[in-house]
Amino acid sequence: MKAGNLVKHRMSDEPRVGVVVDIIQKKVWRTSVHGRKVDWTKVKPEPHAVILFPHNSGTINIHTCELEVVSEV
DSSP: OOTTTTEEEETTTOOOEEEEEEEEEOOOOOOOHHHHSOOOGOOOOOEEEEEOOTTTSSSSEGGGGGGGHHHHH
């Protein structure tokens, strides 16, 4: 996945397509795996896409594993 690709969210009921603006790294704390007490030193950053959807007023960040590429640049 890279900037310029068209993507859709895998879990969405509506097949809305957005464009990838950027790929960033963010840390995700999963309470089911790591427990309730947050310790950011225990997790590594994971890739997230900055997506611009036509129905939003700005961009949103979505974990890349939750996205499906519709069209590549």
